[in-house]
Amino acid sequence: MEIHTYTTLAVVSALAWFLYIQLYNWRFRPFSHIPQYYPNSLLFGGIKTIAGAFKRLGDLRRHPDYAFQALWRESGYPQINFYDLRPLNPAMVVVNSHEVAEQIAKASKIHPWSVTKSPTMADLQHLIGDKSMLSAEGETWKALRKRFNPGFAPQHLITLLPIIIQKSSVFMKRLDALAESDAEADMEPLCTDLTFDIIGDVVCNLDLQAQDETSGGHEVVGYFRQLIKTFVDTGYIPMWMNVPNRIRRIYYSNKADASIKQCIKDKFAEMKAEQKTDTNQTKSRSVLALALRDIDVLTKGDLQTTADQVKTFFFAGHDTTSTMLQRLFYSLSIEPKRLQILRAEHDAVFGNEDPRDVFLARPDETLKGLTYTSACIKETLRLWPPGSSARLSVPGKGFKIRLDDGQEVCLDGTLLYIAHFLIQRDPKVFGETADEFVPERWLGDTDTTASKLNDVDAPTDEKKIPISAWRPFERGPKNCIGQELANLEARVILACVMRRYDFVKVGPGEVLLDEKGKPAVDDNGRYKTNGELFNAIVITSKPFDKCRMKIKMHEAE
Numbered sequence: 283m284e285i286h287t288y289t290t291l292a293v294v295s296a297l298a299w300f301l302y303i304q305l306y307n308w309r310f311r312p313f314s315h316i317p318q319y320y321p322n323s324l325l326f327g328g329i330k331t332i333a334g335a336f337k338r339l340g341d342l343r344r345h346p347d348y349a350f351q352a353l354w355r356e357s358g359y360p361q362i363n364f365y366d367l368r369p370l371n372p373a374m375v376v377v378n379s380h381e382v383a384e385q386i387a388k389a390s391k392i393h394p395w396s397v398t399k400s401p402t403m404a405d406l407q408h409l410i411g412d413k414s415m416l417s418a419e420g421e422t423w424k425a426l427r428k429r430f431n432p433g434f435a436p437q438h439l440i441t442l443l444p445i446i447i448q449k450s451s452v453f454m455k456r457l458d459a460l461a462e463s464d465a466e467a468d469m470e471p472l473c474t475d476l477t478f479d480i481i482g483d484v485v486c487n488l489d490l491q492a493q494d495e496t497s498g499g500h501e502v503v504g505y506f507r508q509l510i511k512t513f514v515d516t517g518y519i520p521m522w523m524n525v526p527n528r529i530r531r532i533y534y535s536n537k538a539d540a541s542i543k544q545c546i547k548d549k550f551a552e553m554k555a556e557q558k559t560d561t562n563q564t565k566s567r568s569v570l571a572l573a574l575r576d577i578d579v580l581t582k583g584d585l586q587t588t589a590d591q592v593k594t595f596f597f598a599g600h601d602t603t604s605t606m607l608q609r610l611f612y613s614l615s616i617e618p619k620r621l622q623i624l625r626a627e628h629d630a631v632f633g634n635e636d637p638r639d640v641f642l643a644r645p646d647e648t649l650k651g652l653t654y655t656s657a658c659i660k661e662t663l664r665l666w667p668p669g670s671s672a673r674l675s676v677p678g679k680g681f682k683i684r685l686d687d688g689q690e691v692c693l694d695g696t697l698l699y700i701a702h703f704l705i706q707r708d709p710k711v712f713g714e715t716a717d718e719f720v721p722e723r724w725l726g727d728t729d730t731t732a733s734k735l736n737d738v739d740a741p742t743d744e745k746k747i748p749i750s751a752w753r754p755f756e757r758g759p760k761n762c763i764g765q766e767l768a769n770l771e772a773r774v775i776l777a778c779v780m781r782r783y784d785f786v787k788v789g790p791g792e793v794l795l796d797e798k799g800k801p802a803v804d805d806n807g808r809y810k811t812n813g814e815l816f817n818a819i820v821i822t823s824k825p826f827d828k829c830r831m832k833i834k835m836h837e838a839e
């Protein structure tokens with residue numbers, strides 16, 4: 283009996299030891315060559331470290347970028363930080379340096395179209411479809427990009443200015459009404475409706491009427507709104523356990539898919555009818571029309587692929603651009619001197635004319651004249667990049683990066699998070715004002731054009747900020763297809779609204795008043811606020827309170 287007990291104990295101990303060694307090797311061996319600044323726990327890896335950083339930040343609603351930023355600072359600003367997220371996710375390398383980001387984003391022998399996108403993209407499948415160019419790889423991605431590129435070329439987008447202007451006019455009417463009523467409003471839905479209307483028309487030549495409060499807009503808008511709601515974490519039930527939410531997501535995803543397919547079929551039939559009567563030409567100048575013009579028969583496969591790209595454009599084209607606008611309105615609202623410079627530029631370019639008429643009459647010249655406006659856009663996207671990029675260094679590929687100290691590090695098997703929020707606030711590049719809104723740093727280099735961004739190996743002037751340190755649209759072959767459109771929208775919208783309204787934040791980030799009831803000003807001429815308007819994660823990164831504001835008609839002094 284006793285012998286039996288000892289034997290059992292010995293077997294159990296040996297087994298426990300064996301499992302411990304296996305677990306130890308699994309946790310600590312595979313990535314021991316990657317520089318690490320925080321100890322990994324045997325069971326929880328780096329999750330404990332990240333959770334600790336979140337706890338120290340004091341508000342769990344903050345975007346994970348803030349936790350990564352705090353850990354990056356505490357560890358002395360290394361170029362990369364490693365966190366072992368296994369078994370929940372692959373082990374992760376947070377990329378904090380533009381030099382390392384560049385090595386991942388550029389084309390190389392191992393990765394002809396930059397490092398493979400991350401499988402975490404699969405979470406978005408219900409929103410953008412599984413054939414989306416955002417997650418496609420290899421020749422499939424290349425063919426899609428080639429097919430849709432012409433629709434986003436700068437010379438083509440300029441022809442779509444009337445659309446942006448017309449949708450901006452509706453936006454102004456909504457702001458006029460708010461100014462009159464003196465009511466508070468969330469800027470997020472207002473900006474999102476505007477950018478949705480623009481992207482719908484630019485991509486499909488469809489009037490989605492997202493800004494029409496009476497009708498609520500085209501059914502696609504309704505389905506998208508419902509779908510996006512299913513990505514908002516209520517905090518009550520973990521997202522992956524929330525079965526009703528998942529059912530809703532599938533339901534609205536199918537509805538949106540069917541509705542978009544119907545729109546594509548209608549447009550295709552319209553185009554073919556036009557081509558028959560009108561010397562083989564089509565009148566529509568939408569992204570969709572350009573992409574369909576060489577197709578004779580719309581197969582089921584073509585229809586699904588096209589629908590997935592349209593969904594991708596609808597989502598990527600409205601969400602990020604809306605956040606950029608909210609951040610621009612807010613940043614300028616607490617920067618009185620800079621707002622004055624911006625308005626002076628608009629006075630110089632537009633005089634007493636309506637900016638909309640000037641854009642239509644002299645588009646190229648007008649856009650070129652808006653240099654300070656462009657600097658403000660560039661600086662807003664530096665401090666508040668709505669997106670980022672997640673890649674997977676596939677095991678066995680032998681993908682290595684070179685660090686500053688000459689060390690070569692193989693990143694195989696890790697998820698690479700190119701953290702725009704950190705890279706673009708790197709004190710080594712942006713100095714003491716890395717966290718401050720200083721558009722002047724871009725004067726002389728307000729160019730945000732795609733050609734320059736694609737030029738990954740372009741030499742940089744040593745005195746200038748390195749080109750790759752500003753990457754809100756990512757760089758390399760898989761950079762953002764819609765960046766020109768976003769820049770165009772921002773310039774037109776700012777020109778239309780910044781001299782007409784005062785944007786006044788209410789709630790978090792509100793301006794503090796001095797004893798005379800005037801805005802309190804700090805040493806840098808910036809308004810003091812009651813706290814920070816931080817970003818939360820709702821698929822992308824956006825102001826946590828939907829950017830609540832009051833709109834007032836601006837009275838020139």
Ligand code: HEM
Pocket residue numbers: 399415416417427594595596598599600602603606667668669670671672754755756759760761762763764765767768
């Ligand atoms: C301020 C506005 C915008 C920002 C900050 C932004 C940012 C980005 C970023 C960071 C990426 C790379 C994503 C990754 O690596 O996974 C990307 C890709 C993409 N963006 Fe944008 N974007 C903006 C506006 C737009 C607009 C207006 C469109 C219109 C269609 C658009 C469509 C796309 C598409 C289709 C891709 C995938 C490109 C590819 O993989 O070939 N984006 N964007």
